[in-house]
Amino acid sequence: MTEAAPLTGAARTREAALDEQRTPLQHAAPPPRKGGLFRGLLRTARPKQWVKNVLVVAAPAAAGRLFSAHVLTQLALVFVLFTACAAAVYLINDARDADADRAHPTKHHRPVATGQVPVPVAYGVGGVLAVLAPAAAAWLTSPFVAALLTAYLGMQLAYCVSLKHVLVVDLVVVTTGFLMRAMIGGLALGIPLSRWFLITTGFGALFMVSAKRYSEAVQMAGKAGATRALLTEYTTGYLRFVWQLAAGVAVLGYCLWALEEGGVPNTSVLPWRQLSMVAFILAVLRYAVFADRGTAGEPEDVVLRDRALAFIGVVWIAMYGLAVANW
Template identity: 85%
Template sequence: MTDTAVTDTAVLRQRGPEQQRQPDPPRRARRVPAGLLRTARPRQWVKNVLVVAAPAAAGELFSAHALGRLALVFVLFTACAAAVYLVNDARDAEADRAHPVKRHRPVAAGDVPVPLAYAVGGVLGVLAPVLAAWLCPPPVAALLTAYLAMQLAYCVSLKHVLVVDLAVVTTGFLMRAMIGGLALGIPLSRWFLITTGFGALFMVAAKRYSEAVQMAGKAGATRALLTEYTTGYLRFVWQLAAGVAVLGYCLWAMEEGGVPHTSVLPWRQLSMIAFVLAVLRYAVFADRGTAGEPEDVVLRDRALALIGVVWLAMYGLAVANW
């Protein structure tokens, strides 16, 4: 053993157990930015791609103005979501430390101080709506403010209220889909809202059902409210939502809207086939109790991803009127 190693060992022995577990200040300082980024949940940012849903459905996506505005809205919505995650993890730090998985989150693990998480979350939560009010139409700032208020209320109390928790998470997805249309002044079709809303409820309820199945007998260890739901009820919710989403999409696809069609094939109507197949394929994972995060289900299943690509191609051809 070298002299340096002997010295380091002696120093560690002189420290108490708590001191030995604490990283050196420079090392901890390097962990803080990485911890803040991890707390902001970069993997969840893919959900914010829904901001392009309304412009894409209306065929008003590919222009410099639209792309620039949507990129800005994506960043602002991501900042709001990150603010909610930071505040949520700061609030739940003590409880997370007792959880076998959540204790590794940066705030619970001590990599990010709780006051700093609150501060950064507060700054992002204030800055995003202010920038939206300055750079975007007023409805965008109003929607972001409503999203923040709803999600913070969810973190504090609504996540403990039966059914309301499902509605809040579903509304978050719906707001993502709406904000792109509001940013570009695109009217939102009632069928678009119905399909998007119930499609989101389908995935949210399927995720809750999967959690309930996987954590049977110990559901409270991962999400306390799961002990209040029954798997039969959650199955009913995702099946009902799937049916309404399919019906809404079919009525949307069949609606002509007074626009003449000169395409070779009725792509908009044919896209119903791909949409129904996608719902049926996703339902396979929901029925098995393996429908976790929606983005993971879609990206990990090649068949579902392929069906999604086919649907996008069909709907794109319909919008282009080819």
């Protein structure tokens, strides 16, 4: 038996890289960040994600019911209550995943993982918010809003515990969370929800969620252990199929919604409701550019930072606003 030749410098480098891939990434928890407990709790509540809760105005806006102080007050209250429920889920999720986050290449900077927010405190604050938000909704709004918030909390906590590890179900749960945001404003104000509104909103959300997963899968290809474990079970081809299918259904649903005749005669100078289909389709096509590139991993960044998409969105809002006002 011949003795193995010593490794050259380049070979040693390659061997070290292979050993690192074979060994799970371990990261020592960094020292707690300055700013105190309150700032840590606020960071854990993910303020950047609160923009999603603006969807609570979707149903009232579609019905043209945004022009009274009572409506705006109710919607502001619903926004705060939904944000509190989402914050409760984030706090409980981070407390539950603290040990795993400490070994994650990016999540080890989270306040609970670093110790800035103690695990019992995260559980306690999350639990208080999870109880108080539906209770306040039952007292200040309606039982339907309280029931929807309770259902949202139950579904999201089940997602944190187990559903995020189930193929397809994870996509459905996240999509349903967006749909609940769009529904709750209508429930708070007693506005009937159109079937086309629900279809467009639901599949539009699925389009963005599956595009996000697709982008994560593309960007993290070959980096096992640095992203969601479930992504290794999806194929990029399957996720591409899902976001393309969802985009098509969302466009079809919106077109049928825009062409649907309402109970009020149309006296507008132009058919703004029907013309808004053009802006909606352009917005979907523009967003699909980022999805196809695999750069739609942060939907809020795509929507807020792309000037062309923002312009199309403003045009769509203007057209739909003119349609609602019957100008």
